[in-house]
Amino acid sequence: MHVDRTTTRPLGRRWLGGALALAVGSGLVLVGGAGTAQAADVNVAKNAGFENGLANWSCSAGSGAAVSSPVRTGAGALRATPAGLDNAKCVQTVTVKPNSTYTLSAWVQGGYAYLGASNTGTGSGSVSTWTPDSAAWKQLTTTFTTGASTTSVEIYTHGWYGTSPYSVDDVSVFGPDGGGGQDPDPVVPGTPAGLAAGTVTSSSVALSWGAVSGATGYKVYRDGGNPQTVSGTSTTVTGLTADTAYQFQVAATNSAGESAKSAAVSARTAKVTDPGPGPNVPKHALTGYWQNFNNGATVQKLRDVQAQYDIIAVSFADATATPGQITFNLDPAVGYASVADFKADVAAKKAAGKSVIISVGGEKGNVTINSDASATAFANSTYALMQEYGFNGVDIDLEHGINSTYLTKALRQLSAKAGSSLVLTMAPQTIDMQNTGTEYFKTALAVKDILTVVNMQYYNSGSMLGCDGKVYSQGSVDFLTALACIQIQGGLAPSQIGLGVPASTRGAGSGYVDPQIVKNALDCLTRLTSCGTFKPAQAWPGVRGAMTWSTNWDATAGNAWSNAVGPHVHNLP
DSSP, rough: OOSSSSOEEEEEEEEEEEEEOOOOOSSOOOOOSSSSTTTTTTEESSTOOTTTTTOOEEEGOOOOEESOOOOSSSSSSEOOBBBBBBBOOOEEEEOOOTTOEEEEEEEEEEEEEEEEEEEEETTTTTEEEOOOOOEEEEEEEEEHHHTTTTEEEEEEEEOOSSSOEEEEEEEEEEEEOOOOOOOOOOOOOOOOOOOOOOOOOOOOEEEOOOOTTOOOOEEEEEEEEEEEEEESSSSEEEEOOOOOEEEEEEEEEETTEEEEOOOEEEEEOOOOOOOOOOOOOOOSEEEEESSSSSSSSSOGGGGGSOOOOOOEEEOEEEEEEEOOOEEOOGGGGGGOHHHHHHHHHHHHHHHHHEEEEEEEEESOOOOOOOSSHHHHOOOOHHEEEEEEEOOOOOEEESSSSHHHHHHHHHHHHHHHHHGOOEEEOOOOOOGGGTTTTTTTHHHHHHHHOOEEEEEEEOSOOOEEEEEOOOOEOOOOOOHHHHHHHHHHHTTOGGGEEEEEEETTSSSSSOOOOHHHHHHHHHHHHHOSSSOSSSSOOOOTTTTOOOEEEOOOHHHHHTTTTHHHHHHHEEEHO
């Protein structure tokens, strides 16, 4: 599997400076100073549900952001991302009453999350609690008692160095009012004005409208239904049918409720056109995954990707709340000044004869395509991204199980929209391609006529069977050649075979091989030279080439992989 966007996670509970703490809360009942709930107890945390962005909160190194998804309640939540030596600590100072007991609580999700308070004025001055990774929302709770002269306490949350981002919602610091009061009850916002349609494609319509005071989010309605929740004052509605008229309205929301719908605006999607063949993938091609995140490898803009790479897989698309639907969010960590700059880099790479595709999946990616509706949502949203960003196609790197029936339907629908120029690649794990009965192999064969290349991941793998029935261990020429043989004997064309390996020892947990091993394996498959103990019954000179995770780890290692493997691939027979 591809290495995640994070680095090493802690092996167990660890402490810094005597305590790792965070404070977050939800509507947890508090115990007062006398040990009993008091009628006057309030939640002294402000902007406790992050409905007003990051107001009242401060996050280290710009690590925190208010997001509209995932949220537990309301329209907002905190999403904080540890990076490097920063643990994504977000802090608020709350006003408290001396000699009083407070309950801190918060709901958390995602990576390692800590909750606590400091400067309490009693004991060590700090309290904390924590939880490891949690896929679902989970409540953290702790208590503290203030000192005789303590009138303010710092509450905070943080993650752990190099681990996944964590989310926080519904914070509470429940206890006696120290004089700072609590957030006033919100009122339903007003109705948005100025709704206008912008750029249209055959499957999408861009919309914008004026901001509404007190709104924490908006709902966009299509033909009176199908509400789509957004946090800003613009969105692009995707998944639409070509050459079709639609009517849109928008309403403003906050925790108090939803406004009336705005005046409607109409827009018609464009007709479908086949964009033509575009840049052709070379007979022998080098594929590289480009990281849209910073996990310690060299950070690259797309323009920095090494010239040896013919197919550049932008990693990764993001799933939405709609099953099968994907979107793409440019990570600020990559350093682009604007999305337009990224799109310009895509166009420049294409002008140089490269194919730039959007990759779906990865170790953490989980896009579910298991119904006709989700298949259509995938095809529509992927095609919308191709039109918006200029992507040549899509890479299927789903590592959490696939349904060949519906994934095939999705790819067929996408092909019908994109036309003959579609570049379609796959990156299954070794176990996925051991026989033609696996869902991945069945999908590859079902879309063989539109499939560009399968770059199987020969890493993070145990020993596997070769096409001769013998067991081979990862890291050898035989492992690469005997497993490639299975795919060809199973029905894929040699031109649809690529050897996927890490670009450096840091690029994967295991499976790195010296570039010479890759070159030997390619020569064995295409020329029957430089083989190990396994030698195919015939040469397959049409083998497509090789793939690596990632262009960033390649750059970290001084481009040693692409400088060695790239020219060799391009000089295959």
